[in-house]
Amino acid sequence: MAATLRDVADHAQVSMRTVSNVVSGYTHVSEKMRAHVLRSIEELDYRPNPVARTLRTGRTGVVALIVPEIDVPYFSALARDMINAAATFGYRVMIDQTGHDHERERDLLTGNDRTMLFDGILFSPLVTKLELLEMNSPTKMPLVLLGEHDFDGRYDHVAIDNVRAAQDAVQHLLDRGRTRIAAIGAQPLEQYATPQQRSAGYETALTEAGIAIEPELVREAEHYSRADGYDAATALMALPERPDAIFCFSDLLAMGAMRAVFDAGFSVPEDVAIVGIDDIEEGRFSRPSLSSVSLDTAFIAERSMERLAARIDDPDRAPEQIIAPHALRARESTAIAQSP
Amino acid sequence: MAATLRDVADHAQVSMRTVSNVVSGYTHVSEKMRAHVLRSIEELDYRPNPVARTLRTGRTGVVALIVPEIDVPYFSALARDMINAAATFGYRVMIDQTGHDHERERDLLTGNDRTMLFDGILFSPLVTKLELLEMNSPTKMPLVLLGEHDFDGRYDHVAIDNVRAAQDAVQHLLDRGRTRIAAIGAQPLEQYATPQQRSAGYETALTEAGIAIEPELVREAEHYSRADGYDAATALMALPERPDAIFCFSDLLAMGAMRAVFDAGFSVPEDVAIVGIDDIEEGRFSRPSLSSVSLDTAFIAERSMERLAARIDDPDRAPEQIIAPHALRARESTAIAQSP
Missing domain, CATH: 1.10.260.40 (lambda repressor-like DNA-binding domains)
Incomplete structure (x- = not known):
């Protein structure tokens, strides 16, 4: 028996x-x-x-990791690190992707999801700040937020200093003597936090260098995909006055942008220097290799899992705000300085 | 109340x-x-x-997807499709990565995992056939196998025709006039099914073309990573008689191999044509874009999830073997035919 x-x-x-x-x-x-x-x-x-x-x-030993898209390299690297971090706390990870489905995100955040079989949530949300503030019944489920939303300090929150990261990327292009610096990844004001903060960093860096923001150099991107980067860079290279550098709000955008610059008959970094954010492995093997702002996904995973485990054990502890480090990695895509 | x-x-x-x-x-x-x-x-x-x-x-509404590494693009694309397919059957997906931990895989397959809180398993295993046959108490958990193991038809099984896929890739290089065709991704005999089957396809294609297998052109790779591909291609390009083409057993290997060929001072496809397997999006934007054998991850996800849902409802149904389609996508990395 x-x-x-x-x-x-x-x-x-x-x-x-x-x-x-x-x-x-x-x-x-x-x-x-x-x-x-x-x-x-x-x-x-x-x-x-x-x-x-x-x-x-009353516990399942499972935590949910909610990301917009699991096949975006930044999120799959984060998931890898999160599964490892969760294991050290005795948890398994259930991964859910919200796609671009705001309803699904709201259901998860408000506890309206009727199938929840986990002890806590690691949440990298797309939903706007405005929408979240309007939620009348936030979830009682232990929750750690990843990414740029801070939600007025109501939740544990692990993020990079997004404005500073963008500023560092643009400053790197300025240091290489570039002056006509485009941006790919902006989005209509007040929608998502990430593009807002990265736009703010871009504008701050240019303004501090005494360079005016030119609206035609700032391009929107809906999904931060290679295809979005390709399309935006193609449009930039068709301008009468082309940019001499492009700051992409993600590495995937940058991979698409690099290919577009070549297809338009120009060289990276000779004609156009390109820098991204995320430091995905793909950019270390691409030709040219991609300069990028490295985000420490292992740090983000370990600290957020540690926060979540603590909150599961003690739901009443005060929320903490944790800033993850970032660092610029200069590679071939910005290797050549231009003389003024 | x-x-x-x-x-x-x-x-x-x-x-x-x-x-x-x-x-x-x-x-x-x-x-x-x-x-x-x-x-x-x-x-x-x-x-x-x-x-x-x-x-x-007695049900959790959760199925487990077990993959070696979630941040390998093929597996993250499969996970994306699996989450979508599971949703259409009313299931959520818990993702676990086994890394290269055979013990962990065995625990899952034998039901020795003590924390299982799901209704079935979608399993893409690394463990060897020999080890599996030796398992005395396979899991009672509904199970669908993905990938190349067939386990003697004991389980539902969804896979591509791996030998044929490799053969098609090498035939494509032969059609481009290449004759000194290297392979990256082999592994010591009898260990894993994937490298064995892809090696078999490589050898069949060459033998049918009347070309002898040269051991120095067949290179091992442990993790099918970009770094593995880089190292193997670097060694190949240092040979006194260099290859004029490389068949890589995965696209990630191919991305590393392309970079290594350039770093060794040669061109793709002019000096060396390169083809991979997986057709990851990265290869469509790389320079040059990568020829590859496309595997239909959406098909694999839908059919395996459909099999698993059926088995959860009726554990006694006979196992089915399903072959997923594959197709060669010719791109720039094999664009130039060599004259004999």
């Missing part, structure tokens, strides 16, 4: 609660006790019924 | 079982009945307790 939780407790001469805590992976069990109980679990070949355990503990 | 399942059943004048079926997303409820019950759920603002529901139905 299959061994029960009670059998394990009897065998290990501990309480059923202790066995349950070990099985649930709770961190407050001492390493020595854990090893002791695990020996009994092994010897009796005890297989906990996960559903019964869930009902008993 | 919060509405209960009974309140909804009373309000809708249906059985509690019908409400439960609607909440669980079972497909055998008529659309009319579903709409009727959902109206009562809305009116009473009924929020099912997911854990209690799970215990009641």
Whole structure:
């Protein structure tokens, strides 16, 4: 007959609660006790019924990671790091992608999602600040926000200094002697936080350098995809006065933009220097390799998972705002300085 | 007070079982009945307790997708399609990556994983056929295998014809007049199925063309990464007799190989034509764009999810073997034919 939780407790001469805590992976069990109980679990070949355990503990051992698109390299790298970070806290990760579905995001944030079977949410949302402030019943589910929304400090929040990251990217182009610097990735005002903040960094860098913002050099992109970058750069290279540099709000936009510059008959970095944000591996092997602002996805994953695990254990703790480091990686796509 | 399942059943004048079926997303409820019950759920603002529901139905509404590495573009594209396909069957997807951890894979396959809280598994395994045949207690969990293992027809299985895909890639290089064709991605015999089958396709194509297999042109790669491709191609370009084409067992290997050929001072496709397998988006924007064998991830996702949902509903049905289509996409990296 299959061994029960009670059998394990009897065998290990501990309480059923202790066995349950070990099985649930709770961190407050001492390493020595854990090893002791695990020996009994092994010897009796005890297989906990996960559903019964869930009902008993009220916990699933699963956290949800919500991203707009899992096949965007930045998010798949984040997911990789998040799965690893979650494992160190004894959690598994369920990944959901919202696409560009605001309703789905709102359902998750308001707890209207009726199938939630996880203990907490790591959420990289697209929804606008305005929409979130209007939500009358935010979720009771432990929640850590990733990315640029701060939601008035109501939630734990891990993000980079997005304005500064954009400013650093544009300053790098200025340092290379570029003066006619375009931007790809802007979006209509008041919609999403990321493009707003990156636009602000772009404008600050140019303004501090005494360069006027030229609206024709600022291009919108809907999905931050290679195709969006390609289309926007194609339009830029067709201008009577072409840019001598392009700051792309993501590396995927930059990969598309580089290809467009070549297809228009120009060279990177000789004619047009290009810099992105994300530092995805693709950009280290592309020709030319892509200069980019590196975001520390491992740091973001570890700190946000640590925050979420703490909040699951203590829902009433005060929210924290954590800024992840970023760093410019100069590569071939900005290698050549132009003389003034 | 919060509405209960009974309140909804009373309000809708249906059985509690019908409400439960609607909440669980079972497909055998008529659309009319579903709409009727959902109206009562809305009116009473009924929020099912997911854990209690799970215990009641014995189902979680979650399927696990197990891949070696989520940040490999092929797997993140597959995950994207799988999440979409699962949604059409009323399932959410929990993603787990095994890394290169055989123990973890075995635990999942044998049901030794002690935290399983899902109804079925979509499994893209690395473990060797030999190891699997030796497993004395395969999992009772509904399981669909993706990729090249067939496990003697014991499981539902969705895969491409891997030997044929490799053969088609090499034939494409032969059609371009290349004769000294290298391969990157081989692995020691008897270890994994994918490299074995792709090696077999490579050898068949060359043999049929009357070209002898030269061991120095066949290079191993451990992780099918850009870095592996870079290192292997660097070694190939240093040979006294260089190859005039390289067949890479994955597109990521090919992206690294292209960069290595350039860094060695040669051109793609002029000096070396390159073809990969996977047809990842990155290869459509790279310079040159990458010829590749396209695998239909949407087809793989839809058919495997459909198989898994059917098996969850009826564990005793006979396993099916499904072959997904593939197609060569010729691009710039093989654009130039060489005269003999």
